[in-house]
Amino acid sequence: QSVLTQPPSASGAPGQRATISCSRSNSNIGSITVDWYQHIPGTAPKLLVYRGDQRPSGVPDRFSGSRSGTSASLVISGLQSEDEADYYCATWDERLKVYIFGTGTRVTVL
Amino acid sequence: EEVLMESGGASRQPGGSLRLSCEASGFSIHIYEMNWVRQAPGKGLEWISYINNVGSNIYYADSVKGRFTVSRDNTNNSLSLQMSSLRVEDTGVYYCARRVPRSAHFDLWGQGTPVTVSS
16 A cells, blocks of 8 residues: 655744645655645644645635655645644545545644 | 534443444535544544445445444435444544545545544
């Protein structure tokens, strides 16, 4: 089963940019589609990006997803205090019929 | 407003059983594939189960396979997770989540219900 690896933490001052990477253990991430979720502990997780770079309605455009080579990335532009949360990439493995979450990244706004 | 609301979380001893429910309101679940996701204390999100819109396709994570059973009642707009042979490592917050048709992502989540397994 693939493992999606994320850095454990990321941070930035208000207004700065934070980038979270998501790499796949045994294959090029270019072969899968990646979703991104925001989770503030104690609340419902929230979908931020799906199919790599698509944003649901209501998600601010300062959240953007991209893919490059062997990893996917979530960029938070113009960090705000309310962006402090845990962020997870995820993908459906059609062969194994499982949905895999990344290891998660805690974002801190300094 | 579209809402998912989990219930049924409780404390159990190892080896015990528990049934979680997820009630949908503001939309009909009959066209949606549904999932359960959990988060153990201090850990990340873990997907544990999927059921398609009519209940004919069901998948589980290896960690719960053979112990947990997912079911749905489209008439009552609800989803259930029957948990048996509970282990300490099943402790966590359990979320139900709606999967977008013909896609993989989860666009609506509940607030979660806590389960504690301890002797």
